[in-house]
Amino acid sequence: MCLSSVALSRVSLLSQSGCWAGGRAGRKRRTQGLGARWSYGLSAMEEIFAKFVSQKISKTRWRPVPPGSLQPAETFVTGSWDNEENSVSLWCIGDFGNLSSDGGFEGDHQLLCDIKHHGDVMDLQFLDQERIVAASSTGCVTIFLHHPNNQTLSVSQEWVGAHYHIGPGSPSYRSAPCTGIVCNSPEIVTVGEDGRINLFRVDYKEAVRTIDNADSSTLHAVTFLRTPEILTVNSIGQLKIWDFRQQGNEPSQILSLTGDRVPLHCVDRHPNQQHVVATGGQDGMLSIWDVRQGSMPVSLLKAHEAEMWEVHFHPSNPDHLFTCSEDGSLWHWDASTEVPEKSSLFHQGGRNSTLLAHPSSNQLNVNQSLISSWLSTDPAKDRIEITSLLPNRTLSVNSLDVLGSCLLCGTDAEAIYVTRQLFS
Amino acid sequence: MLSKPEGPDRQFPSQPGSGAGSFVRREIWGPGVCGGPRTPGACVDQTGNMEELDGEPTLTLIPGVNSKKRQMCFDWGPGEMLVCETLFKKKEKEEKMLGCPFIYIVRKDIDVYSRILRKLFNESHGIFVGLQRIEEESTGKSRKAQLVRVSKNYRSVIRACMEEMHQVAIAAQDPVSGRQYSSQVSILSAMELIWNLCEILFIEVAPAGPLLLHLLDWVRLHVCEMDALSADVLGSENPNKHENFWNLATLFVLQGRLDEARQMLSKEADANPASASMCRVLGDLMRTMPILSPGNTQTLTELELKWQHWHEECERHLQDGTFASNPHLESLCKIMLGDDSALLEQKELLSNWYHFLVTRLLYSHPTVKPIELHFYAQSSLDLFLGGDSSPEPLDNILMAAFEFDIHQVIKECSIALSNWWFVAHLTDLLDHCKLLHSHNLYFGSNMREFLLLEYASGLFAHHSLWQLGVDYFDHCPELGRVYLELHIERIPLNTEQKALKILRICERRQMTEQVRSICKILAMKAVCNNRLGSALSWSIRAKDAAFATLVSDRFLKDYCERGSFSDLDLIDNLGAAMMLSDRLTFLGKYREFHRLYGEKRFADAASLLLSLMTSQIAPRSFWMTLLTDALPLLEQKQVIFSAEQTYELMQCLEDLTIGRTESRDLEGQRLQDDDIETTKVEMLRLALARNLARAIVKEGTLEGS
Numbered sequence A: 001m002c003l004s005s006v007a008l009s010r011v012s013l014l015s016q017s018g019c020w021a022g023g024r025a026g027r028k029r030r031t032q033g034l035g036a037r038w039s040y041g042l043s044a045m046e047e048i049f050a051k052f053v054s055q056k057i058s059k060t061r062w063r064p065v066p067p068g069s070l071q072p073a074e075t076f077v078t079g080s081w082d083n084e085e086n087s088v089s090l091w092c093i094g095d096f097g098n099l100s101s102d103g104g105f106e107g108d109h110q111l112l113c114d115i116k117h118h119g120d121v122m123d124l125q126f127l128d129q130e131r132i133v134a135a136s137s138t139g140c141v142t143i144f145l146h147h148p149n150n151q152t153l154s155v156s157q158e159w160v161g162a163h164y165h166i167g168p169g170s171p172s173y174r175s176a177p178c179t180g181i182v183c184n185s186p187e188i189v190t191v192g193e194d195g196r197i198n199l200f201r202v203d204y205k206e207a208v209r210t211i212d213n214a215d216s217s218t219l220h221a222v223t224f225l226r227t228p229e230i231l232t233v234n235s236i237g238q239l240k241i242w243d244f245r246q247q248g249n250e251p252s253q254i255l256s257l258t259g260d261r262v263p264l265h266c267v268d269r270h271p272n273q274q275h276v277v278a279t280g281g282q283d284g285m286l287s288i289w290d291v292r293q294g295s296m297p298v299s300l301l302k303a304h305e306a307e308m309w310e311v312h313f314h315p316s317n318p319d320h321l322f323t324c325s326e327d328g329s330l331w332h333w334d335a336s337t338e339v340p341e342k343s344s345l346f347h348q349g350g351r352n353s354t355l356l357a358h359p360s361s362n363q364l365n366v367n368q369s370l371i372s373s374w375l376s377t378d379p380a381k382d383r384i385e386i387t388s389l390l391p392n393r394t395l396s397v398n399s400l401d402v403l404g405s406c407l408l409c410g411t412d413a414e415a416i417y418v419t420r421q422l423f424s
Numbered sequence B: 001m002l003s004k005p006e007g008p009d010r011q012f013p014s015q016p017g018s019g020a021g022s023f024v025r026r027e028i029w030g031p032g033v034c035g036g037p038r039t040p041g042a043c044v045d046q047t048g049n050m051e052e053l054d055g056e057p058t059l060t061l062i063p064g065v066n067s068k069k070r071q072m073c074f075d076w077g078p079g080e081m082l083v084c085e086t087l088f089k090k091k092e093k094e095e096k097m098l099g100c101p102f103i104y105i106v107r108k109d110i111d112v113y114s115r116i117l118r119k120l121f122n123e124s125h126g127i128f129v130g131l132q133r134i135e136e137e138s139t140g141k142s143r144k145a146q147l148v149r150v151s152k153n154y155r156s157v158i159r160a161c162m163e164e165m166h167q168v169a170i171a172a173q174d175p176v177s178g179r180q181y182s183s184q185v186s187i188l189s190a191m192e193l194i195w196n197l198c199e200i201l202f203i204e205v206a207p208a209g210p211l212l213l214h215l216l217d218w219v220r221l222h223v224c225e226m227d228a229l230s231a232d233v234l235g236s237e238n239p240n241k242h243e244n245f246w247n248l249a250t251l252f253v254l255q256g257r258l259d260e261a262r263q264m265l266s267k268e269a270d271a272n273p274a275s276a277s278m279c280r281v282l283g284d285l286m287r288t289m290p291i292l293s294p295g296n297t298q299t300l301t302e303l304e305l306k307w308q309h310w311h312e313e314c315e316r317h318l319q320d321g322t323f324a325s326n327p328h329l330e331s332l333c334k335i336m337l338g339d340d341s342a343l344l345e346q347k348e349l350l351s352n353w354y355h356f357l358v359t360r361l362l363y364s365h366p367t368v369k370p371i372e373l374h375f376y377a378q379s380s381l382d383l384f385l386g387g388d389s390s391p392e393p394l395d396n397i398l399m400a401a402f403e404f405d406i407h408q409v410i411k412e413c414s415i416a417l418s419n420w421w422f423v424a425h426l427t428d429l430l431d432h433c434k435l436l437h438s439h440n441l442y443f444g445s446n447m448r449e450f451l452l453l454e455y456a457s458g459l460f461a462h463h464s465l466w467q468l469g470v471d472y473f474d475h476c477p478e479l480g481r482v483y484l485e486l487h488i489e490r491i492p493l494n495t496e497q498k499a500l501k502i503l504r505i506c507e508r509r510q511m512t513e514q515v516r517s518i519c520k521i522l523a524m525k526a527v528c529n530n531r532l533g534s535a536l537s538w539s540i541r542a543k544d545a546a547f548a549t550l551v552s553d554r555f556l557k558d559y560c561e562r563g564s565f566s567d568l569d570l571i572d573n574l575g576a577a578m579m580l581s582d583r584l585t586f587l588g589k590y591r592e593f594h595r596l597y598g599e600k601r602f603a604d605a606a607s608l609l610l611s612l613m614t615s616q617i618a619p620r621s622f623w624m625t626l627l628t629d630a631l632p633l634l635e636q637k638q639v640i641f642s643a644e645q646t647y648e649l650m651q652c653l654e655d656l657t658i659g660r661t662e663s664r665d666l667e668g669q670r671l672q673d674d675d676i677e678t679t680k681v682e683m684l685r686l687a688l689a690r691n692l693a694r695a696i697v698k699e700g701t702l703e704g705s
Helices: A001-016 A033-038 B113-132 B140-169 B175-204 B209-222 B225-235 B243-253 B257-270 B273-287 B299-322 B327-336 B340-343 B353-363 B369-383 B391-403 B408-415 B421-432 B447-460 B464-472 B478-489 B496-508 B514-530 B531-543 B545-562 B575-580 B583-598 B603-616 B620-634 B641-668 B673-702
Strands: A047-052 A056-064 A077-079 A087-095 A109-117 A120-128 A131-136 A141-147 A154-159 A164-166 A173-175 A180-183 A185-194 A197-201 A209-211 A220-222 A229-234 A236-242 A253-256 A262-269 A274-281 A286-290 A298-302 A308-313 A319-327 A331-333 A385-388 A397-403 A405-410 A415-419 B023-028 B043-046 B058-061 B069-077 B080-086 B102-109
Touching: A001 A319, A033 A262, A056 A120, A056 A405, A056 A415, A077 A120, A087 A131, A109 A154, A131 A180, A154 B514, A164 B421, A185 A220, A197 B353, A209 A229, A229 A262, A229 B408, A236 A262, A274 A308, A274 A319, A308 A397, A319 A397, A319 B023, B113 B421, B113 B464, B140 B327, B140 B421, B175 B209, B175 B391, B175 B408, B175 B421, B225 B243, B225 B545, B243 B257, B243 B327, B257 B273, B273 B299, B299 B327, B327 B340, B327 B353, B340 B353, B340 B369, B353 B369, B353 B603, B369 B391, B391 B408, B408 B447, B421 B447, B447 B464, B447 B478, B464 B478, B478 B496, B478 B514, B496 B514, B514 B531, B514 B545, B531 B545, B531 B575, B545 B583, B583 B603, B603 B620, B603 B641, B620 B641, B620 B673, B641 B673
Parallel strands: A056 A397, A120 A180, A180 A220, A220 A262, A262 A308, B023 B102
Antiparallel strands: A047 A415, A056 A077, A077 A087, A087 A109, A120 A131, A131 A141, A141 A154, A164 A173, A180 A185, A185 A197, A197 A209, A220 A229, A229 A236, A236 A253, A262 A274, A274 A286, A286 A298, A308 A319, A319 A331, A331 A385, A397 A405, A405 A415, B043 B058, B069 B080, B080 B102
């Protein structure tokens, strides 16, 4: 709705000038007051900027801001997929502190530089300020180096064939897509469709540690739990915890959804409480796990209508959580509300009644609560406010990233959405 | 011009065998935009798509294909065509010629491959989907307002695209690509022009009065020279001395921007006191011209009366020679009288006949009715061209619109424009305005659906835009589903993630056949990669019992070879999916037996093992393994198999050995194997007998005590 009204104003704007040729350089989209209209002012997303980029975006990541810096995030990287030629691109928000003529905030993002990427970009992570690690559908893991002086990207290191299949009987190797990476400089952990886990260290040619056949199915994502421990999710609904101190190919712990082995596609760990983990599944469910106890999720929240591709706790404000899905929606989950007079459990947002979230009960289910975190079991505080952040849903939102008050997502409709006023 | 040979770099995927020496070259052609000499053979005809053919189909020559000397063959694909040379042996031997090493992929829709137009396709896809969601119930004003807004959204996307294309055209380094971009800009510009007119006439359906205001806006929006000129003249130090001062003033009058014209006149009056009074008179005439303003409540008749009065006043001034001493002012006055010859003198400034038409209407028929438009349009076109040149496609399209002949507009656009985007979206929008319902084609479905199908098929031929096509097929009630089914199966499954996206598309639409086929492909791939766990998950998802059996057999074979199970994380968690096939059930249960045994729950393990055989779930070939597995249980200190269970085990063993002796008689060899087998059987018999003895004793003791 909002996009369309903006589009309208663009026509009138152009018709005033009467000539498109003298038109404005950049294209800007402002989506105003979305959240304000749909929820009760909390996490109202004031402005979303959309830009169509002529390639389907598979991953988006903010560049981390230098420690101690108070600057908002302004540079991000995106990866494309399913193009004849894919690329990793670095963007900068064209913000020079000025307001545009119509009083809006000039937040359009401009391409800084890009570099060809062989195969679909399956995952992207910043290793540090300058280095970006990319996972490829060809099984290759690449570190790209950004040169800020001349705004170029170059390949700094490459592990070709990090993930591969071995055909039956013969020693023929076929590349397998690398599906996920996680970095903790100088270490990089990768997982793939081959069920293999690799531990790389920057500047080492070979993998430091490889766990072959770590999983019988596809590993979809990986994250660090505590320093030598990682956590993977797979396509049969299991979370596995691996401890690199232990030898052998066995995980130290397996947690799983019961029943239907619904594939899990994404995982994120609570930034402060390392035992709290959120995962998203093929059925769009959000699961919260406490890895210290039990082998089943603490709570299951009915969320999206299709695959949940990514879930992220807000890094500095972890009562907020963000999810995106194949159904084309991007949601903001706010568990920080402590307002007692709000009686309804969840606020309905948007035009779609699907925004209601039901804590569906499974055998172990305890109502989640929010006061200290996502695990508390006090039903009186059972309140999560959900806001849908994108106006019209169409194609899949493949990736999102959040840093400070800045949120970023990329879609199959070849658009990148950015907002820098998440909590305003 | 349209062919874009990209070097021999791509091997055609469906011909794995031809990879070694043959290459594929790609050519692109667009619908309706063709060139080249008419030679038989390697030419592709591009037919009109309406009921009857509009003249000769145009021919496109595929560059690099010499059809005079070679025999050609071709095959149609979805949105593409393969062309290659063949070498049929002729009876009389000719001199040997080297075959052409190329296979050509000839593509239909060039525009799909433009980077900038991709934005148009993606953005308009969202608008299209939104339009389909507009409820049918809403009627009258709100519905019309919605449709007008949708139309404006489409136009704004075209404009945005045009802007960007223009920027790129300016920035282009080499003149060839610069020209290409510029021609794209003019095509986009024409699209917007046509769309805008259709919006005014068909969607807005403006009545007499407001109609002219809309048309004025339309002309102002599309005659672009104005702004550059205005900035140039008014920005100069001394506008009055600028060579284009009067041109600009005239343009303002021609476009009915009389306030701006008056400002220029006052500048002239300041500079030339001699003509000040004349300027004031003309300025007053401009100020007093009656126009219909949106908020005004006056009726058309009132307006007509006032206008008539004003018109007579202008005429009087002209006849009195008020402006005789200043030819510039006099010509302005003549224009304001709607004088055809005075207007035609400004041909250069008017630049096209539809501008001429609108200016003519403004100053001579301000309350023109929609049905009268075509009359004025035709005469304006004739007057403007003056027999010097024949109308171009764009002129024909606009004329058809003025005649309110929607089908003619769409038909002409289909022929003239280089992509299906425009006609598909415009037709769909007009269909939502309920303007097309009577029109059915003699093939397929109606015109809207036909055009949408064509457009979406073009998207599906693209390696990346296929996702957009899905929603278009969804909104083609008659053939969309079939198209989707045929296209979706042909999307290559590079990664599991892509496969999941395709599966989601199919599952949402209950396309079970396609879901099964995709899962089967993935399962087969996994088997080839030795990923049995993955293969099993995929066959479970596809509910493919036969394949699950095959994979289970592989698991059991691996077990027999290695003595341990792989992929326990999956097999231990099969749950209800185990029931998919008998073999899978056996695999799951057999693994459960191992787990029970490992947990030292011997009694449970024993009864499970026995039931696997007695219920006939276990394949006969596996019985010996199962019986061997029973050996350690039989040898345990405590009695595990009851007497009755032991009898059953014995029965199983005897069944098996009888079968074996028969088959041995047939084969009569493999002595060494037999030896091992015989030893095993002997050992089993011994263990069973001992267990039976112990069981009988134990059971007897228990009963007795």
